Amino acid sequence: MGAKSQRAPLRRQQVYEQLRQAMENGHLPAGSRLPATREHALTLGVSRNTLLWAMARLQAEGYVQARVGDGSYVSPNLRPPKGAPGLSALPLGLSRRGQLMAETVRHWNPPRQAASAFRIGAPEVASFPFATWDRLGRQLSASERRAGAQYLDPAGEPVLREAIAQWLWASRGIRCDAGRVLVCSGSQQAIDLVGRLLLDVGDEVLVEDPGYPGIRASLLGHGAQVRPVPLDAEGLCLEQAEDQWPNARLAVVTPTHQFPTGVAMSLSRRQALLDWAQRRQAWVVEDDYDGEFQYGAQRLPALCSLPQADRVLYVGTFSKTLHPGLRLGFIVLPTAWVSAFAMARALSDRHPPGDSQWVLARFIAEGHLLRHLRRMRELYQQRQQQLIQALAEATEGALPLPSSDRGMHLCWPLPTPHDDLALSHQAAARGVVLTPLSRYTVTSPRRGWLFGYAGYERAELQSAAQQVGPLLRQSLSTGAA
The missing domain is CATH 3.90.1150.10 (Aspartate Aminotransferase, domain 1)
Structure with missing residues (x-):
């Protein structure tokens, strides 16, 4: 009995990988209808429960789309990006986690070419005050330049962390001290750090559906089970998510301006999400990717600024407010976690660039960002x-x-x-x-x-x-x- 129970997960994994490979290499073409699960299980020589497990995982990862009353289909989006290697072309010898990381190209392939209309996510860069930025750089003292040329604090320079903390209070209503701010190279690295430090392989994470594929890809690369949650006019459908996945340890949301639909999460839904985090001892990642671009007189505050938001990790980036080439962002963490997150960053890329941190700190402090x-x-x-x-x-x-x-x-x-x-x-x-x-x-x-x-x-x-x-x-x- 024990040997049989040990073989079952292995068999499920084998069926999942077999179906996934068939979809990726075109044997099951994009958009094609899949057989009914009972017939399909008989064809594969496995139990229906084994096939249902594999299908559920493929559906969560975006390989399969279920249509109510019409069966399941291979996702029509399943087209390998140009120039991206297939699984057979991956380097030999990668670990399982290494394979997961390499395979994230199936879920997210960031653009490399210059932006053109109507590509989303591209800020105005021609109007950036490059002359002001260069002037601030020239104003750095000799001692500041020498300091910036050394190995630095992986959490970020204190002067920039202080400037960010003050800016968050003035702009987004978030009360935090500089000791809770960790500087990183944009929101993508922040999500990567969260995945590395807060999740074990197999942990469940709630994500918005539709939602940003870079988030899903990062979490999948760490072996997390990504659970897509639908949206309505108030944002994330939390009750449905809690009923379906009660063991989720993390939720990643874009509450101010949901990406990509543009829905704003209602106050009642925000409070419900905070209650969920407290009740389940879970965590919420707030990705405020374009929260600064609210045009009305009344601006929606950050989720992190609400009472009882102590289980919210706030992610911000200067890629939208300034320009993507700067490669600077930040995450607001519980104080006790900052050293661990800083160490995790140091293990991959040591620390943020020195001169850019000093210049950005002055750029904020002197009012140029505003x-x-x-x-x-x-x-x-x-x-x-x-x-x-x-x-x-x-x-x-x-x-x-x-x-x-x-x-x-x-x-x-x-x-x-x-x-x-x-x-x-x-x-x-x-x-x-x-x-x-x-x-x-x-x-x-x-x-x-x-x-x-x-x-x-x-x-x-x-x-x-x-x-x-x-x-x-x-x-x-x-x-x-």
């Missing part, structure tokens, strides 16, 4: 309206994008039965980045397109709209709306 963000908020509001107008004209009114009081992109949702990939491929052939909403889903049936506007001037927005306007008009007129 002034830059004021300009960007005004500019992004203008560009959002330019995008809306350009698409309305190019589609002859077929695509009336609604405006938003926050963010750097707009989302146009489609009814769930419709495909959003084909039009994206047609747009790409015309040199326009039209991101399908399905790229960010795991089990969610949501479909649509995302339109980034922040980093593009009026002429580029208009040109891109003219290129895809006829395609959008035709697609929407044939029932995709």
Whole structure:
């Protein structure tokens, strides 16, 4: 009996890997319908429970999509990125965790080319005050330059950590001292550190669906079980998640401006999430990736600023507020954890760059960050309206994008039965980045397109709209709306 119980998990893993490999190498083509589980189990010579376990994992990882009343399908998004190695091309000798890390390219392949309309997540960089930044760099004293050229504190320079703490209180209402701030190279490294220090292999993590694939990829790379949770008009559907996955140890959310749908988490849902964390002794990671870009008079505060938010880890980045090339971000942690997180960072890349930390600290302290963000908020509001107008004209009114009081992109949702990939491929052939909403889903049936506007001037927005306007008009007129 003991030997049989030990073989069962191994058999489940083998079935999972067999099906996954068949999907990745095209033997089970993208978009194809899978056999009913009873028939499929008989074909494979395994129990139905074994197959259901493998299918549930494949569905959670985005390889399989279940359609109510219509069975299960291989995800239509399953297309290896250009230039990405298949599993057979991976270097020999990798550990299991090494394979998980290498295979994250299946879930997330960050862009390498220069941004163009309508790619999302790209801030305005031409208007960045490079002259001011360079001047602050020249003002560094000889002693500061010598200090910055040495090995530094992996948690970040005290002067920058202090500046960040003061900025968070003034801008996002977060009360924290500098000792809780750890400087890292953007939000992606922050998520990586969370995965390394807070999760064991097999631990369950709640993520938004749709949601940011870079988060899912990082967690999967650490061996976590990623549990996709649907969204409604108030944000993460927490009750459903708690009923389905009561053992989850962590939840990762974007409560101010949900990525990519743009939903703002309601106060009642925020309080429920904090109660869940306290009750389950779990943790919440708040990714406030573009929380500074709220355009109304009343701004939504950070989840981390609410009472009873002591189990919230706050992640911020300067990649959106300044520019991605800076490679600086931060995470606000419980004081007792900072040294462990700093040591984990030191094991991979030792510490943040010295001169950039000193300059950024002065950039914040002297008010340049505040002034830059004021300009960007005004500019992004203008560009959002330019995008809306350009698409309305190019589609002859077929695509009336609604405006938003926050963010750097707009989302146009489609009814769930419709495909959003084909039009994206047609747009790409015309040199326009039209991101399908399905790229960010795991089990969610949501479909649509995302339109980034922040980093593009009026002429580029208009040109891109003219290129895809006829395609959008035709697609929407044939029932995709």
